[in-house]
Amino acid sequence: MPSMTDSAAYSRSLTDAAVAASRSLASVPGKLRDDALHRIADELTGSIKKLQDANAIDLEEAKKEALPGAGAMLDRLTLTDKRIADMAAGVRQIADQPDPVGKVIEGRVLANGLKLQKLRVPIGVILIIFESRPNVTSDAAALCIKSGNAVILRGGKEAMRSNAAVATCVQRGLNKAGLDPRIVQLVESPDRTIVGELLKQTGRIDLCIPRGGESLIRAVVEQARIPVIKHYTGNCHTYRDADCDDEMALNIAVNAKAQRPGVCNATETFLIHKDAAGRGLLLRLCKKLAEHKVEIRGDEITCKLYPQAKPAVDADWDTEYLDLIVAMRVVDSLKQAIDHINVHGSKHTDAIVTRNLAAAEAFVQQVDTACAFVNCSTRFSDGGQFGLGAEIGISTDKLHARGPMGAEDLTTYKWVAYGDGQIRG
């Protein structure tokens, strides 16, 4: 374990290298960045044995320390042939997307003749802190390279050797493309004080994106003196309006809750207008969900209409279950539904099922959320589904980037003006 002084020196040296690598990227054309991505993909598919050897050591240690129920974690950690092929394919897919760098956001010629443009440019140096899945190493590296940023990656202790093997492939690919391999660096120590030091590199590391559970993100926010884009919980809602297509409402409910309950865009609370509840939709909904083994925690009316429901307590409205559990509440009006979501939601994804245009528009305008959906499952809140290519995460912040984030969200802009001697009067 490095001492405090060592970790300060190590994090400074990582940052120095990242800043230098970021500068070296400033004039690199998109074609060359894409070329590097294809070479990285080649390295990954050409290094299956090395990747799996490193992964085997991680798996062995993880099994030794594994607690009961760690099966899912061990599964996520395992680098099968298919997963390595998928990682390479993911990198190639990012390469094939349009270049976000240099895109003209707006531009005009001012009255004095100055040619002014607002151009997308890389952010600079990005720190990504993540947990168990080793594929994040290649995904995140690829998105940063695509968007012209240098990146410092800090993965979980349990995937240390696997991540290092992936990072070696990335750096070899960069090198073969003639780019600075320090564009992608991996923190090669589990020492947490290094993270603390990196989070204080104000003005040198431009952004931190933590990917993982809420406790990881809160710990990062607590320590950070650099900007952090947060990917907090997905406490998503689906509201059934008075006037809605009941069959559609049932299908969407099953999909939103039960198709993959462990992800952030699954719905955690169903709201239902009293008129829809009254005509039997609530009961049908509860029965249908029960068929899919979903536990229902209902408000008073729900429990009256469907006595098998457990009574919800206050905390249920604020909980991201990530499981086959849903909270259910009957509301008196669209306004009450909107107010409920604005109080309890996590500004991630919220949907309405309705036939009423005015209700759809009011919902979309008044719910304070990254993704406001009408008549579809909340499960569509995803960079891939949106057509952003790979995503670096789903921001629950409101500044800079909101909702699913792709490569373009890893850019900022620069105002560029060309003149011929203009001075200000």
Place this chain on the structure above:
Amino acid sequence: MPSMTDSAAYSRSLTDAAVAASRSLASVPGKLRDDALHRIADELTGSIKKLQDANAIDLEEAKKEALPGAGAMLDRLTLTDKRIADMAAGVRQIADQPDPVGKVIEGRVLANGLKLQKLRVPIGVILIIFESRPNVTSDAAALCIKSGNAVILRGGKEAMRSNAAVATCVQRGLNKAGLDPRIVQLVESPDRTIVGELLKQTGRIDLCIPRGGESLIRAVVEQARIPVIKHYTGNCHTYRDADCDDEMALNIAVNAKAQRPGVCNATETFLIHKDAAGRGLLLRLCKKLAEHKVEIRGDEITCKLYPQAKPAVDADWDTEYLDLIVAMRVVDSLKQAIDHINVHGSKHTDAIVTRNLAAAEAFVQQVDTACAFVNCSTRFSDGGQFGLGAEIGISTDKLHARGPMGAEDLTTYKWVAYGDGQIRG
């Protein structure tokens, strides 16, 4: 002075009111927001006497406490007839700009038929902390109303009564337009603990913009648990390339340094290529600047070529003089100039004077700055000059907004999808 408990309760009640007012704005059309702005302008021009009476008390107290050299502060504080007319005109100008809210950033129909759009929406609740000039009250309020945000304004103690009188005009205008007057609230106490409490209203106040000196901004950043967009110093550079039009270089130098030295977009350091220095440009530049009473602090070569220069010390390269002083350094290459700016600059505005296209492009790409200018004065870095209408400040941050910020920079976006029952496979 309120106690700690009082200030916590007061800041909570301000925030509650702002959140409620922000929600009430979500569906208000742009026309109605613009109508409110015109009514506010009417109130300002119709309240000259009341505004000046309030201002007179502020001025009297300020004079009592004034230290030598406070003349400039007293001048900034004074509400003359012309200044009130300008404030009203400023508000009308903001009203006449296009509505940033509802603008479609991008949109497409996905393969599954979902109609997806990325739409500009208000950020929510904004806290603006500012110093002496009372006109900021109406400017900032108008920009927030235009962009559909609720705002809490906290001005300097010295302008307390003037700000309150302006805020009354604003609230009366909102009221007459049928909007919630709590859209614009002024903190009516000089107690600093209130600011501390407001800066901790995570998830309820969405953004803080401090406007003022560096120490104000640092104090805000230190305390804030909510996002802050920083408007730090303008340590701007102008670099004269080897191949440049010497007359143009001289004109731009005088304008960038001496036209209005006290503002953030004035140039603080001149860099000059050794070839340009060698052919006599450095000497002509120094003499010309001396004619405009500019003190020169030069590196070794500058002092050799122009012995009247004072030798620069290390701190000079990092100083925002805001005065008739300039640091001057001779560089060996374009690369050295870019490196100097990337180390010492404040990412605000930096310019090159050159005839060489490749040099211009390298400078624009490689200097990490909000505004990269070619062949013009750094003084053009300004929201009004850029055509953004009024500006809320000039961001030296790289995320969300960079450089001059207008009403559109006070918006975020929302992903909106309309479907007809889509579920995820």
